[in-house]
Amino acid sequence: MSYQENKTDTTINICRSITSRNVIHSVKDLEGFIKLIKSSKRPEYKFIEKLRNLDRKSPEFDKIKKTKIPCAVLHFNYSQGIIRSTNTQHSTGYLYFDIDNVSESLKQELDCNEYVAAYWKSVSDTGFGLAVRVLGITLDNYLNVCKYIRGILKLPIDTNAHSIDRLTVISYDPDAVYKPESTIIDVSTINLSNTMIPSMHSKTLTESFFRNTINNRDYFSLGIHCDGKITLRYNNLDEVTENLNFQYDSNGVHDCGKDKINYHGTFLNKGIKNGNREKVLGLHAKSIMHLNPSLSKLLLHQYISRINILKLKEPLDYKEVDSIVNKAYHNQENFTPHYNKSKRFFFKDITLTPVEKSKKCLEVLNEERRQKTQEKKNMISKIFCNWDCHKDGEITPKKVIELGNGILKKTLVYNYFKDNKEDVPNCQ
Incomplete structure (x- = not known):
């Protein structure tokens, strides 16, 4: 059966391994796929656990990943019981992306991103796989849609992980997340040839501060909004x-x-x-x-x-x-x-308004001022304790300020003398 462009079938086909593309099982939709990822009762679970304890460059790691763990293609399903491009049948309505990062801040981004339909730890436990819901993806526009949606997601996606029949090794993650209410990205009415930016001249990024992160964030999608309009970045x-x-x-x-x-x-x-x-x-x-x-x-x-x-x-x-x-x-x-x-300040809750952020900053700054003021008061107290009337003469605010080496201000010292009269050395 040939590819049917205008039909969507959410069925996700699963093959035996990277080296064997024969379909051995299917799940009816993305929710079923996430349930599979969360299951420790799968026969291959023991191989995944073993793989995660191996050196990624070792032959055994490579062998297990390629021959022992089932795989899937999330964006299309296939006819004739084998996953290959000539057997592509329907779009599943999903698109898969890969991220080589497992930071807590990234997880928060995935949780908050309205377009992310599901995400899970990769089989090597060093990154995330994620899926979005897409309407209108075809064999012809697949690569342009990938670039377009990378611009929408604004995530550090691996730009090399895109091909029509690219296999995804089915990981194990008991904390995998499925979001049934994620926003569907409709590309069926978009002229991608107009909304995508033409290929740029090659550019060498040599600035030390850049740390190659521009490549991880998809160099060719920065500055493009999901509706094709410009939404510029003004900082990095x-x-x-x-x-x-x-x-x-x-x-x-x-x-x-x-x-x-x-x-x-x-x-x-x-x-x-x-x-x-x-x-x-x-x-x-x-x-x-x-x-x-x-x-x-x-x-x-x-x-x-x-x-x-x-x-x-x-x-x-x-x-x-x-x-x-x-x-x-x-x-x-x-x-x-x-x-x-x-x-200086960063906030866990990314939905805070500027006023709410300012309030939290002021709380920190006020506490910092209180601590600094107390340190200065402790300094004055120490000067009082070490004062030698015979050697230093009568103690005065002016002398204390001089001993403070510019740290002690006039108002603070005079107020301290006024509020702590019983502690002032009596040199008379």
């Missing part, structure tokens, strides 16, 4: 923090203290005056192109033209704008971003 904070392990306090706040997270960002205020218009707008264009490498030259030109009118007191003429866009677009590899911004 997501990349800089993606592998950090935040320790949240009881209020859900992670305080970096003095070790703030430095990152690259760009922003323009209104009313940019003559004299440095070209320089300011040119630097902004280069930063935008660096942070959103999927932008086409046309989209960049539209954006910079709009900024030219809205932000500059006297807009540049068309030729000057055109020159700025050309330089930003064609010389991306020569642009070196700088860590010009920093962030």
Whole structure:
């Protein structure tokens, strides 16, 4: 039976292993697939447990993964009892993605992402597999849909894990998550050839701070929203923090203290005056192109033209704008971003409003001030205890301030003398 483009069948076929694509079983939908992943009663469970204790580069690891554990293809099902591209029958309505990351922050992202229909730990226990619901996927648009949806998900997806009949080794994860109410992504009415950004020039990412994270986040999808509209990134904070392990306090706040997270960002205020218009707008264009490498030259030109009118007191003429866009677009590899911004506080609850975040920050800062004030009071108390009237003479606030080496401020010292009269050394 040939492929039927306009029909969806949620059945997921399961084959014996990577090396044997004969269908041995099927589950009726994604929920059934997740139940299978959560089951420890499967015959191959013992092999999965053994595999997770082996060196990933060892021959035994490779043998178990390829020959002992069943596999599936989540996005299509197949006829004639064998999984191969020529037997592709129907779309399942699902699309599978792979992530080589198991951080707690990523798990929170997967929980909150409205498009993620299910996710589970990989068979090697070093990453996640995930599925989304898709309407309108076909054999012809499969790869473009994968790129399009990577842009929607905004997750560090493995961009090499896409092919029509690519097998997924069926893992074991008792904590696998199934979300029946996830949002369906409808690509049936979208002209993907128009909404996807044309292939970019090759670019070498040599900046040390970048740490190759741009590749993990799909270099060619950054800056594209799910409806095909531009939603630009103005900083790379997501990349800089993606592998950090935040320790949240009881209020859900992670305080970096003095070790703030430095990152690259760009922003323009209104009313940019003559004299440095070209320089300011040119630097902004280069930063935008660096942070959103999927932008086409046309989209960049539209954006910079709009900024030219809205932000500059006297807009540049068309030729000057055109020159700025050309330089930003064609010389991306020569642009070196700088860590010009920093962030101290991070929040476990990503739905907090700015006011709620400010309130939590103030609680931390006020407690920090109280601690610093107490340390200074302890310092004054120590000076009192060590005061030698015969050697040092009569104690005064001015002398205590001098002994504080710039740490003790006048108001604090005078108030301490006033509030702790019984502790002031009596040198008379």
